[in-house]
Amino acid sequence: MPICIPGELPAQDVLSEENIFVMESNRAVNQDIRPLQVGILNLMPNKIETEVQLLRLLSNTPLQISVDLIRIDTEAPKNTPKAHMDAFYHQFEDVVNKKYDGLIVTGAPLAMLDYEQVKYWDKMQVVMDWARRHVQSTLFLCWAAHAAVYHYFGLNRFLRESKLSGVYAHQVKQEHDELLRGFDPIFNAPHSRFGEVALDDYDSQPELDILASSEQAGAYIVASKDKRMVFVTGHPEYDSDTLAQEYYRDLKAGIKPELPDNYFLNDDPAQPPVMSWRSHGSLLFTNWLNYYVYQITPYNLSDIA
Template structure:
């Protein structure tokens, strides 16, 4: 599918080399269709890497999508040039009156902080309340999934003694839910987190359906029954070497991390990772765009309430 992004965004060259259809602004403007409007609130420190990962996953349907990159603070992230942020990101206050078909909220390296101590938590709560009124369906990844559960339902995650890191086997719990259409009964997905919410806690919330779980990693995928909130506790967007990079980073920081499970062949970090999660990650995003966004959103975005 064509995703419409700024012509100079670095992701355009990367995706073009992967033979992914990215449409320039001029060509997209001449198509007589109503494109989907999707926002990405990118909370990750390496913005450019995360942009590429998410835009790749948004590129697998015949729908045209306009993408807005969004930020909620003015601080320049240490791993992303200020010029990049100034050129390609919208301040939340500047788009607060806009309505979106879909919104993606990324994870953030804030696992060990209480939500109220996060420097932008007040702004984050404003965004979460805004999304319920301005977005047809919002997909939360990793830290954002737990933060959203806390904000909307008052459920706090507990912290594990050791970081959950690796590729884990999951089971489909609701095979007839559109979000899982085309999934194998058993599939793999990446996790990289300290936080967790027990299965029975999710099940105690009437508005929530638990869609996929893992014996080792717990709840991976849950959604509100009205399809407007999707909680993904893992990282379907991760590149083949992302977990390896995190492992190396933690080693260099002296934190003595465990080797990511089921990731390196024979758990040997000297070997290239075995990639087993990307097809289902792509399918998850395709299903979300089609069945939770496109099939549900009103033609006139102003009708979202």
Template sequence: MPIRIPADLPAQEILNGENIFVMDMMRAAHQDIRPLEVGILNLMPNKIETEVQILRLLSNTPLQINIDLIRIDNQAPKNTPKAHMDAFYHAFDDVADKRYDGLIVTGAPLAHLEYEDVKYWDRMTTIMDWARRHVQSTMFLCWAAHAAIYHFYGINRRLREDKLVGVFSHRVQDDKNELMRGFDPQFDAPHSRYGEIPASAYDDVEELEVLATSAHTGPYLIASLDKRLVFVTGHPEYDPDTLEQEYWRDVQAGLAPKVPQHYFVNDDPSNDKNVTWRSHGTLLFTNWLNYFVYQNTPYDLNTLSSSSS
């Protein structure tokens, strides 16, 4: 089944070219089915690229999904046309009264700022608290995952001296959890971040379970026992060339970046890339939609119960 997006969203042409089934709103309106309502709070500078990455992962499900793209403020992002934002994005205030089956909050390039120094931190905390009341299950990615863990549980990240960047091996910690269904015991996932939270920080938080971790990256996938919150500290949504683009961008900016580990063959940027994470990235989003969202959400979203951490 398709995801439902605005007819003129640029992602539609890209996804159609990949034989991914997307449906415009006019066609979807004639289907007698209650679709899932999923919001995407996109904090990344290149909105269009991130839209395509996440929509691709959401599309591999038999469920029909209505997508709302949400912006956190009215500032024009550097790498996305204003016309695109005006045409396809909702201001948070315009959807604040709505309830969602699922919400995805992307990462953001805010590695070296204290959370309280982020210009939209107050709005971010408002949205996170709102999601606990208005959303069945919320998935936080990379920076947003650490920010949400800090907000809800008071666990602060520490900053590495060097950037953790590359494709790393992870191990499933609880293969009985529905989010891990179908996962191999060991799987790969990309990371690109400075922040980290050690596994020991979660030991005393009874509401959370670490579902997958790595000796190199620390906890990768953490979820609340009520399935309302999911924290992913990496980037399962990344395209095959995203880390490559980030690397050469930083080279051209004179930042002398580290070569992403285990990404280029023999860690040589002139070689081909090892793309080993996409199947598990798709499976993660599919499991989340099925077991954490669809299987638990009420048919009438107005009856969605509040939850407190």
């Protein structure tokens, strides 16, 4: 089944070229189907690239999904045209009374700031409290995952001496959890972050389960026992060249980044990146939509509490 997005959203052309079934909102409203309502709070600077990445992963399911793009700031990011934001994004205040089957909160390039220094931290706290009452299951990615466990459980991150950048092997810790159904015991996933929350800190919270982790990258997938919160500390949505773009961006800025681990063929940046996480990234989103959202969410969204 398709994902339902605005007809002029740039992601539609990209996804159509990849033979992914997308449906314009006007056509979707004429079908006698109750689509899943999914919100995406996109905090990444390059909104359009992130939209394509997330919509691609949401599309690999038999469920019909209607997507709202949400923003909590009033200024257009430098890497996204203001016209795009005005045309396709809802201000949070415009959807505050709506309920969603699922919500995705992306990462953000805010690694070196304390949470209280983030200009929209107050609004983030409002959104996270709102999600507990208005969303069946929320998926937090990278920076948002750490921000959420800090807000909900008081678990603060520490900053690594060097940026964790690359593709790392992870081990399944809870093989019978539905979120990991179909996963290989060891699988790859990309990370790009400075922050980390210690495994012992997650273990100290009886409401949380560590579902997958890595010797090099620490906790990767953590979920609440009620399935209403999922914290993913990496970037399963990344394209094959996203880490390369970040690496060359930092080189150009004079930051002297380390080469991403286990990423370029033969660890040679002149060679192409090796894509080794797409299947598990897709499966993670499909399992989340099926087992953490669709199988649990009430038919009448007003019943979410």
